[in-house]
Amino acid sequence: MASVTFKNVTKKFGLNEVLHDVSLQIADQEFLVLVGPSGCGKSTLLRMLAGLEETTEGEIHIGDRLVNHLPPRSREIAMVFQDYALYPHMTVAENMSFGLRLKGIDLGEIDRRVLKAANILHIEPLLRRTPRQLSGGQRQRVAIGRAIVREPKVFLFDEPLSNLDAKLREEMRIEIAKLHQKLATTIIYVTHDQVEAMTLASRIAVVNAGQIQQVGAPTEVFGRPENVFVAGFIGSPTMNFIEGELARAGGGLRFKTAGVDVPVMGGPAGGPPSSLDRSGTPAVLGVRPEAIHIDRGDAPADGAVPAEVEVVELLGYRKNVHLKVGAAGAKVLASVGAAEGSEPGEKVSLRFDPAGLHLFEKATGRRIR
């Protein structure tokens, strides 16, 4: 069990800098998920922690120990790879015990640990098989088993579920969540799938373009995204963005663009002065699809936005309504209950739930308020 610290870590491949000055603190027994689009540097960060990539600059600590120059074998970590990386020429049992045999641990102890891990993962019947004879899900379990038997301080998962089909992925996700509860060790988990991130993590670190965009609990990252990237990356369906300008009106702040005029802050009672100063700045309004209510017919309430329905997709329990908003015809997606009816071509008006509204500076993409 140990904490992990990245201190001002930079990684260059030749002249190409893929990680810029990353600092991150991971507490003992935490389940941290590194999430981001492919190529953002999240896997590189994990591989640097494992010792599979050199650290160009900065420090990496596991517990109190600086590990920059330690080879992977001395870092007391275990890693589960995307393609499982099971040794094809060894049986499942040999795969799982390989690391222990290298350490020269006595055979009785090895067997005990392998059986225990196999028991946890329900793979006892497979122990004598070779990886070739296993299904994808079984291989995944063996790979995790191989990590467990080593009793490492930190578990690293590098996109472990991305080679599985949707149903198995869901199953394994739950397995991994259970595993974390059972083992109570530090887990660092890399994925590009924000659903995995939301469901598994005790904390999420959103990575993009070689930088950590935001670190926080899932609810926090979802509820208060720090910037446009995080807002767009986390949540499904994706958040809608409308570009416009802030304007002061009646003591509050309104977001305006052609055909859209929404109160975003304060009421007649007024908002904080610092926010009011921003009137006139170009801004981006983010609206979660779940925070949009569709009113059929005209309802000229304050903040209602006229829109036209383009396409309606029925998902079964919900409906995705694709709308055109404002004079500029910005595309907006609303996720509504399946029972709500709206027809393509229909003129409707939208109400935005204030809790699902997010405001960002246009120039920097940073959150306002």
Add this chain to the structure above:
Amino acid sequence: MTESGASLESLRALRLHRRREALKTALIHGALILACAACVYPLLRILAVSLRPGDRIISTDLALIPQGATWASYVKVFTETNFLFWLWNSLVITVATSVAGVALASTAAYAFSRFKFPGAKLGLSLLLGTQMLPAGMLLLPLFLMIMRLRLMNTYLGMVIAYSVSSLPFSIWILKGYYDTIPRSLEEAALVDGTSVFGAFYRIVLPLSTPALAIAFLFNFTQAWNEYLVARVILTDSFKYTWTLGLFDLQGQYLTQWGMFAAASLLVTIPVMGVFLYSSKWLLTGMTLGGVKG
């Protein structure tokens, strides 16, 4: 035109088509059989000659099993020549060469497959470049070196002369194979506790046994069938490899034609068996380097 007339016509066309197809197939098979005969016939002739009785070894007889067929030539190969010595010499030299060649190639190919280092590309190209060297160009200095080291007529001299000749090819074959082994296997081994070299010999080498076997066979057949270098370095008939012995048997006297044929068959059959068995993989390996792109 009635409907039945039309179908009758199409039936006839179909029959004609079938007949033409059958003729085509027969012609193709005929051509192939002819080609096969041309490929195999010399071998069968050797068999015929090897079975001829002593007084009819030289004859214009074309029968595959000659009249009065006898094993006498085979017996004479063992009793009247140093054939067993030649085989033994060939075997020792070839095995030593192949082992050394594969050992050197396996590590070098790993360096080329897995590491980025200055000169890697150049090194690989130079390896291919050695294939362009005129045969016999290096033989002269090599011969003089071996002479000055007093290694003429020794196994060591032969092994040294042979050892690197198949190295470039072996390296390419093995590199091509290593490239297909996912890197994550070695990374998993590193995390599991091996050193980088440990990951190589515990994971990569055992997984590469097919390619190692192919490289070994390639080295083996090259050295086993070699003639020109041996001719220069070995002068003592007891140190001859079988290729030299065979050439001398066939050389001057037609009377030894029978023994030549018998000895040829004895060395050819096993080597050809191995070759035919492994040719598919050998070819894949040989063309892998060049054809991959």
Add this chain to the structure above:
Amino acid sequence: MLAPVAQVLQFALLIGAFVAVLEGWLHYHFKYHERNWFIPAAVLGTAALVVFAALWTAGGGVEAGRVVSLAVGTALAECLAALFFKHVVKGRHSLPFMLLAPAMLGLAALIAYPMVFEVYLAFHDLKLTTIMAWSRTGDLPFVGLKHFRKVFTSSPLSEVGFWELSLRTVWWTFINVFFHVAGGFVMALLLNSVTRFKGVYRMLLIVPWAMPQVVAVLAMRGEFHSQYGFVNIMLSKTAAWLPFLKDVGVGPVQWLGQHPFLTCTIINVWLGIPFMTVVILGGLQSISRHYYDAASIDGASAFQQFRMITLPLIRPVLAPAVTLGTVWTFNNINVIYLVTGQAGGTEDADILVSALYKAAFAFYRYSYSAAFALVVFLMLFVSSMVWLKWSKGSESLYD
């Protein structure tokens, strides 16, 4: 039977020890380059090692002066090496270089050094009359470009000159490769169009390639014997059976005596077709059936399909095979030497490389053939560079 085993064991031990010393030396240089005792220890250690090895291999009987000069020379060289490791290499890439070192050293000793040695030979005079003195003292008289002049003005054998040999080599290479590829294509297309017995045909067709070349060539040579060879037996039988053919000149031919080049070519074509067949067959089988389906729907004839689909799609397989085949054919001593190589043999079939081999090892003109070899090498080098540039073959060859 024990002696050879002991010799092999000794050989293995020698190689093992050699590799161990080499790796140890490298390891030291990679690992300790930052220590302040690095250079002195390296210089002393290496010099001691080399002197020890020299004394051991020479069995002790070496003059003191030589030992001293060896030690000093090694120390100087090691000094440079150590500085190089300390300031240029700095411990980087240690593993790949340690993995490569044995193979590279072998290649350097047995390919690079001989090439340098060959250049040295070409400018000096080593022949049968000077070789004894050379092996005692190691000194050779310098003769400058004399041998290079002789390459172009005199014959490497007894009659045939350089230019004639060059022309014949080009012709030899061209017709052989042409027939290899053409024959290979025919065989592969035939094989690819049958389903029954395909495996059997394939196996029988590669017999010439699978046979040890020495056996195959010598056996074929026997079949071209003027009296007892299959070819002439058949020819005279045909002539006896159809007398009118005799008038057109059909009858036994002195193959080895009068047409050695033709004989060698026929034998080599016979030997080389199987390789091309297998390569082309592999290429044909890798072409998806769908292309042909699409083409026949588009209305392409069989010949158009061959030209528009088969040829372009097989190019990536064929190009390297043809390049290799060309180099092999150019360098082919085996066939010509085995067919014509005996004492008093003809030189009407010789190409550059076989003349080179004979000049060195039948006529013992060492320095002359070194010069000859360098000229041939340059020709081959220049033409392959031009070829690579022209065909862009380098891309597919060098990955």
